[in-house]
Amino acid sequence: STARKLLTLVIIHSDGKVLLGLKKRGFGKGYYNGFGGKVEKGETIDQAAARELQEESGVTATDMEKRGILTFHFDNDPLAWEVHVYYATKFLGEPCETDEMAPTWFSVADIPYDVMWSDDPLWYPLLLAGQQFKGDFCFTNTTTLTSHTIEVVSSL
Ligand code: 6U4
Ligand code: NA
Ligand code: NA
Secondary structure (H helix, E strand, O other): OOOEEEEEEEEEEEOOEEEEEEEOOOOOOOOEEOEOOEOOOOOOHHHHHHHHHHHHHOOEEOOOEEEEEEEEEEOOEEEEEEEEEEEEOOEEOOOOOOOOEEEEEEEHHHOOHHHOOOOHHHHHHHHHOOOEEEEEEEEEOOOEEEEEEEEEEOOO
């Protein structure tokens, strides 16, 4: 299989609301997203997920579980992105704005899909329904979704 870049994404779902951050810089600037980033040398994917959540939102999740693996292919990047998606309902601390993200709570019915990555409406409903999933997405011009597959799985 092709070489990949490993990334994490954490979504907190508590009291009927989802915590998302408006990305203030870098990749995906201007989009609401979960919290995450690149896995660094010497850390596990789980450790990277916890670290990025803390760095970007100020909170520490206490019941984080992996729920999805999403692979993104970009026409302008030879490396596929493998994003490990985590779900949590319990956390310590209060969300606070950081250099990278401005955290905001959204009711599930008001998730702002029109200012999120265009794959998000395809798998957030699975995540919020407690399912595990794998997906494959092809983008052109960084943000245009041209094809995808997605499946519910019984283990990751
Ligand atoms: P730097 O600035 O280098 O520290 P870092 O925080 O490590 O960056 P970043 O923010 O560029 O990494 O990582 C991208 C984030 O965007 C990851 O959490 C994965 C997430 N992501 C990437 N493509 C996505 C997509 N199509 N849909 C989605 N999240 C995506 O919901
Ligand atoms: Na990030
Ligand atoms: Na990072």
